[in-house]
Amino acid sequence: MNHNTKDTHNLFSQYLSEQNLRMTTQRELILKTFCKQKKHVTAEQLYEVLKKVDPTIGHATVYRTMKLLTEAGIARELNFGEGSVRYEPDTSKEHHDHLVCVKCGENIEFLDEEIENLQKRVVTKYGYELVDHSLNLYGICPKCQKS
Amino acid sequence: MNHNTKDTHNLFSQYLSEQNLRMTTQRELILKTFCKQKKHVTAEQLYEVLKKVDPTIGHATVYRTMKLLTEAGIARELNFGEGSVRYEPDTSKEHHDHLVCVKCGENIEFLDEEIENLQKRVVTKYGYELVDHSLNLYGICPKCQKS
DNA sequence: ATGCCTGCAAAATCTTTGCAGTAGA
DNA sequence: TCTACTGCAAAGATTTTGCAGGCAT
Numbered sequence: 001m002n003h004n005t006k007d008t009h010n011l012f013s014q015y016l017s018e019q020n021l022r023m024t025t026q027r028e029l030i031l032k033t034f035c036k037q038k039k040h041v042t043a044e045q046l047y048e049v050l051k052k053v054d055p056t057i058g059h060a061t062v063y064r065t066m067k068l069l070t071e072a073g074i075a076r077e078l079n080f081g082e083g084s085v086r087y088e089p090d091t092s093k094e095h096h097d098h099l100v101c102v103k104c105g106e107n108i109e110f111l112d113e114e115i116e117n118l119q120k121r122v123v124t125k126y127g128y129e130l131v132d133h134s135l136n137l138y139g140i141c142p143k144c145q146k147s
Numbered sequence: 148m149n150h151n152t153k154d155t156h157n158l159f160s161q162y163l164s165e166q167n168l169r170m171t172t173q174r175e176l177i178l179k180t181f182c183k184q185k186k187h188v189t190a191e192q193l194y195e196v197l198k199k200v201d202p203t204i205g206h207a208t209v210y211r212t213m214k215l216l217t218e219a220g221i222a223r224e225l226n227f228g229e230g231s232v233r234y235e236p237d238t239s240k241e242h243h244d245h246l247v248c249v250k251c252g253e254n255i256e257f258l259d260e261e262i263e264n265l266q267k268r269v270v271t272k273y274g275y276e277l278v279d280h281s282l283n284l285y286g287i288c289p290k291c292q293k294s
Numbered sequence: 295a296t297g298c299c300t301g302c303a304a305a306a307t308c309t310t311t312g313c314a315g316t317a318g319a
Numbered sequence: 320t321c322t323a324c325t326g327c328a329a330a331g332a333t334t335t336t337g338c339a340g341g342c343a344t
Contacts, residue, residue, distance in 0.1 A: 022318055022323060044308080058326040063309060081226045081281075083334085084308055099270065102278050110273070115265045119284055122257055123246065128286035131249050134228075135282045137266055139275035169298060169343055191333080205301040210334060230309085231333060 008035055008074050008089075015072035029054060030065040031074070040078055040086040040107065080136060097134075101141035155182055155221050155236075162219035176201060177212040178221070187225055187233040187254065227283060244281075248288035 012031055013023050033050055034041070041049075047062045066087055069075035076090035080100055097115075099108040115135070123130045159178055160170050180197055181188070188196075194209045213234055216222035223237035227247055244262075246255040262282070270277045 020323085024318070024324065026325070042308090056326075060310075060327080061325060064324090077228065079226055079228045081224065081232075085228075099273060099275060101275070108273055110269055112265055112269055115262055115269075118259055118262045118265070119282075122259055122262075123284055123286050126246060126255055126257070127289040127292075128246060128248070128284070129292055130284065130286045132285040133283060134285075135266075136280065137270055137275075137277065138279040138281075139270050139277045142274040145276055167298085171299065171343075173300070189333090203301075207302080207335080208300060211299090 011074055012069065012072055015074075016068075021068070026054075026057060026061050027065050027068070029057075030062060031069065034066075034069065034075065034087065035089060040088045042084045042086050044084065046087075079134070097136070099137045099139065101144055102138050103140055103144040106141050106143075158221055159216065159219055162221075163215075168215070173201075173204060173208050174212050174215070176204075177209060178216065181213075181216065181222065181234065182236060187235045189231045189233050191231065193234070226281070244283070246284045246286065248291055249285050250287055250291040253288050253290075 008031060009028070012027070016023055016027075030046070030050060033053065034046060037046070037049075043059075043063050043066050046066070047057070047059055050057050050062060066075060070077055070087070070090075073090055075087045078086040078088055078098065080086065080098075095116075096109040096111040099110055101107070119133055119135075120130060155178060156175070159174070162168075163170055163174075177193070177197065180200065181193060184193070184196075190206075190210050190213050193213070194204070194206055197204050197209060213222060217224055217234070217237075220237055222234045225233040225235055225245065227233065227245075242263075243256040243258040246257055248254070266280055266282075267277060
């Protein structure tokens with residue numbers, strides 16, 4: 001499920017040194033905390049969690065580090081149209097899309113090979129080179145249908 | 148292609164009176180101008196166009212009206228992760244998804260019945276009731292591949 | 295007249311940036 | 320040591336809200 005923290009730490013260290021950047025205690029802590037999260041978090045939510053561990057940490061550091069983690073391929077930005085970006089671990093090999101409940105926010109990750117293949121077909125048809133894609137299905141979950 | 152302006156005007160008038168709201172000259176102008184746009188516009192871009200016709204129009208009115216048009220089912224919000232929301236005419240009967248070039252922003256609308264059906268299958272599988280969905284494919288267009 | 299609507303400006307969010315001091319390698 | 324990194328606060332960007340006056344019904 002979750003990334004193995006050691007793996008991502010190595011990945012991040014490698015990315016940083018390639019870019020002539022440094023591993024710092026803050027970046028280590030942010031990565032570790034991010035990987036522990038069970039849900040897709042916003043930078044702000046992650047900041048709130050981090051403050052409990054290290055009250056001196058700053059907003060900007062969280063934002064800057066999440067950007068780095070995204071560039072390193074460790075995190076992935078999700079946009080559900082809420083006004084702020086959410087992040088999930090980016091395990092490229094386990095790509096998936098999202099089914100979000102518009103009432104309670106419950107969030108299911110799914111993967112449908114057929115949809116993936118059809119997407120590639122569309123892209124090819126127009127001569128594009130696929131870089132990324134985002135498929136969000138918005139609905140009402142079984143619980144919310146009852147209430 | 149575009150909505151027939153008269154149709155949307157009637158739709159909007161009807162929606163407004165249902166909600167005990169009023170048709171105003173500003174709302175008429177915003178709707179008319181929005182329908183004329185060939186590309187997906189942000190509220191800010193639309194405001195810039197509107198200012199040329201009516202220099203007294205305010206930011207807030209554009210934002211408020213686009214929200215109303217969305218509720219009325221005439222406009223549809225698109226989020227390509229740019230930081231601001233774009234709007235397109237929402238012709239529910241002609242639903243489509245988007246293929247966006249990450250370099251030049253060129254934007255192709257497409258519809259793939261098979262993908263649509265597979266989406267419904269996923270939603271049903273999890274017991275959800277489908278409300279909406281958004282599929283964005285990001286790639287590099289043929290022109291940008293060459294340069 | 296009633297009360298919705300408008301433009302303006304201020305506020306609210308979310309995110310980025312400049313700066314002076316701090317700390318990795 | 321050298322220069323990237325940090326926290327802070329200010330600045331940016333987008334969108335929302337409060338208000339006093341205006342306009343539709």
